[in-house]
Amino acid sequence: MSSAFLVLDDGRIFEGTSWAATGKTFGEAVFQTGMTGYQETLTDPSYHKQVVVMTAPHIGNTGVNDADNESAKIWVAGFVVRNPSSLTSNWRAQNDLEAELIKQGIVGIQGVDTRAITRHLRDRGAMRVGIFSGLDLTREEMVVEVRKAEAMAGAYLVKDVSTTTNYVVPAIGTKKFTVAALDLGIKAATPRALAERGVEVHVMPFDSTVEQIMATNPDGVFLSNGPGDPSTMTEVIEVVRELLLAEVPIFGICFGHQILGRALGFETYKLQFGHRGINQPVIDKNTGKVEITAHNHGFAVKAPTDQEFSTVFGRGEVTHTCLNDGVVEGLQLLDRAAFSVQYHPEAAAGPHDASYLFDRFVDLMAKKVRA
Amino acid sequence: MGLDTSIKSVLVIGSGPIVIGQACEFDYSGTQACRVLRAEGIRVILVNSNPATIMTDPEFADATYIEPITPEIIERIIAHEKPDAVLATLGGQTALNAAIGLYERGTLKKYGVRLIGADVDAIQRGENRELFRAIVEKVGGESAKSMICHTMDEILAAVVELNYPVVVRPSFTMGGLGSGIAFDEDELRQIAGAGLRHSPTSEVLLEESILGWKEYELEVMRDRKDNVVIVCSIENLDPMGVHTGDSITVAPAMTLTDVEYQKLRDLSMDIIREVGVDTGGCNIQFAVNPKNGRIIVIEMNPRVSRSSALASKATGFPIAKIATKLAIGYTLDEIQNDITKVTPASFEPTLDYVVVKMPRFAFEKFADADPRLTTTMKSVV
Numbered sequence: 001m002s003s004a005f006l007v008l009d010d011g012r013i014f015e016g017t018s019w020a021a022t023g024k025t026f027g028e029a030v031f032q033t034g035m036t037g038y039q040e041t042l043t044d045p046s047y048h049k050q051v052v053v054m055t056a057p058h059i060g061n062t063g064v065n066d067a068d069n070e071s072a073k074i075w076v077a078g079f080v081v082r083n084p085s086s087l088t089s090n091w092r093a094q095n096d097l098e099a100e101l102i103k104q105g106i107v108g109i110q111g112v113d114t115r116a117i118t119r120h121l122r123d124r125g126a127m128r129v130g131i132f133s134g135l136d137l138t139r140e141e142m143v144v145e146v147r148k149a150e151a152m153a154g155a156y157l158v159k160d161v162s163t164t165t166n167y168v169v170p171a172i173g174t175k176k177f178t179v180a181a182l183d184l185g186i187k188a189a190t191p192r193a194l195a196e197r198g199v200e201v202h203v204m205p206f207d208s209t210v211e212q213i214m215a216t217n218p219d220g221v222f223l224s225n226g227p228g229d230p231s232t233m234t235e236v237i238e239v240v241r242e243l244l245l246a247e248v249p250i251f252g253i254c255f256g257h258q259i260l261g262r263a264l265g266f267e268t269y270k271l272q273f274g275h276r277g278i279n280q281p282v283i284d285k286n287t288g289k290v291e292i293t294a295h296n297h298g299f300a301v302k303a304p305t306d307q308e309f310s311t312v313f314g315r316g317e318v319t320h321t322c323l324n325d326g327v328v329e330g331l332q333l334l335d336r337a338a339f340s341v342q343y344h345p346e347a348a349a350g351p352h353d354a355s356y357l358f359d360r361f362v363d364l365m366a367k368k369v370r371a
Numbered sequence: 372m373g374l375d376t377s378i379k380s381v382l383v384i385g386s387g388p389i390v391i392g393q394a395c396e397f398d399y400s401g402t403q404a405c406r407v408l409r410a411e412g413i414r415v416i417l418v419n420s421n422p423a424t425i426m427t428d429p430e431f432a433d434a435t436y437i438e439p440i441t442p443e444i445i446e447r448i449i450a451h452e453k454p455d456a457v458l459a460t461l462g463g464q465t466a467l468n469a470a471i472g473l474y475e476r477g478t479l480k481k482y483g484v485r486l487i488g489a490d491v492d493a494i495q496r497g498e499n500r501e502l503f504r505a506i507v508e509k510v511g512g513e514s515a516k517s518m519i520c521h522t523m524d525e526i527l528a529a530v531v532e533l534n535y536p537v538v539v540r541p542s543f544t545m546g547g548l549g550s551g552i553a554f555d556e557d558e559l560r561q562i563a564g565a566g567l568r569h570s571p572t573s574e575v576l577l578e579e580s581i582l583g584w585k586e587y588e589l590e591v592m593r594d595r596k597d598n599v600v601i602v603c604s605i606e607n608l609d610p611m612g613v614h615t616g617d618s619i620t621v622a623p624a625m626t627l628t629d630v631e632y633q634k635l636r637d638l639s640m641d642i643i644r645e646v647g648v649d650t651g652g653c654n655i656q657f658a659v660n661p662k663n664g665r666i667i668v669i670e671m672n673p674r675v676s677r678s679s680a681l682a683s684k685a686t687g688f689p690i691a692k693i694a695t696k697l698a699i700g701y702t703l704d705e706i707q708n709d710i711t712k713v714t715p716a717s718f719e720p721t722l723d724y725v726v727v728k729m730p731r732f733a734f735e736k737f738a739d740a741d742p743r744l745t746t747t748m749k750s751v752v
Contacts, residue, residue, distance in 0.1 A: 068628060068630060091662055278721075279718055288704075290600075290703060350633070351636060351719075352633060
């Protein structure tokens, strides 16, 4: 094993050993606190151009399998672990994690103090990072390379992850509704959750026009999760505004929630170190109930949490906030059928506490059809 | 929701002497309970037969009774002290059995005292194997194939169907007392005979063997607003067949994918709701077939358990303290997280380390004991 270096934008360098593919890679350094679900994290398109630091110390214990992929490939730009498992112990495993990372050319590093890296990112905020292994570069040269990499603020990444053609995920059982899902980086678990509720999902490219969306004759429109800065999504935000005017029921999650927020006229901002994990407590302000939820967001919507607000589409309210830091986690319009959450009701990885939100979307469509 | 102000005084039932299967963890949890109650201005009446625990030091309760933990004695204490409520979920199986005894004698009704933490129905649903089995089935889980027996004849008839090896589990005992795995009729007669004697209801359960399966436990907390959190998952290094108290155990679970872990989490939440543990903690145990992932729900403890102590230490989430606060009316989102001091207790701890518990044995002190590890707990710590 040769040495490898994790080099941060601010000049801090962690030395470890080379793991997975060797070479160099760059991205935004983020930490992920889930104790399970590394395979779902790796294949989640929202992690495009991010170097993910796992806070759980043992990674790879359960290998990888075909069933748990959230998309067709690994998206993370780099993978940072403390102590990869030297053997795979799970009846569903089809491959060893390191072998899979090598196969897909993902550069990793192991044996670094992931707790120290996490603390550093928590204190200083998310920043650019590079992993270098098997290269003959000085420390200064590595830092210079990292500083030349693209920053996440202002990044327009949806084009890299979105589907280029429409595809249909059929309803399971009797088909009740049709939903057009704008793919901004969609995970496999989302169409699956809708399909389980009798919804036929038309997954569409992110740059679909209102006409193309309406051509699927949808009962509702879904806005998916995805990577990048929501403020760069001008065209999609315009499409959402037109859909709101057309009174099509809308449900957005994560990036889709930020886009709905911007369509309603709110600002989005970058959190210092984001929420990435599967143990985030969120309170439903209307019921007072707490859900433990899966999060993966570096940006958030700025909206008033203490009172109703008014928008050009009528009245609305913040429905959910994070109990840890008060960040807005859910929005809904009161005069139109549109709502969104910042977190991941489809889980994968993560708890299923918020799966009722898909039922809520189905109910909204049912009401609309009856009306 | 806040503190339930109708509770002005609480009788806390302790766990009695330290024995194998029930050690200092319940002194810890009971002491935590007394501290929390007193800090809330509630009068604490304590009964514990163990003068050697710190819990019976005068400063932990307003009135301390060092008396046998039997329903008869506790009834006399209730008659004298007239507490508003009884808290029995932090004193191990001894306290829980005493609470059931108080209910059965009609003491609770007679003096208008309510059980807080878990009510009698919930305790029965969690502990009675037939009721619990029905609950597991209702929430879509699976139990091991089994049969309840009250006599040796019934036992010998049942084993014809279940085959050897067969697991023997007496009802309402602690530390797996009187339970074991029988590989032939001689062993069955010996183990099940003892089980019938140890069980207060003369009831044993014979069960299909899941020897060698992976063993997991989840520590669950619920409040009266129906918020549920999983505090910790624990994986046993020693498989099914070795009592959890004797196993090397690891937190968090190490060899489950998220899909599999979430199945255990969903089942745990459905089970605690269906059993009806309204406030406080419980512990749910699972066996997973290492070849195909088939999940069997083994059992639940509708109370703070030995594993709760490990889970508290492993995560920093003070289960006994929070269970007490939940019992007197607070909800998880109203209780502060002791580690961060700024975020609420309604969260699921995430660990960036791995905790390993090693059992300690003292077979040198028990010359006649069989040192082979079985489903009866033999470690001293």
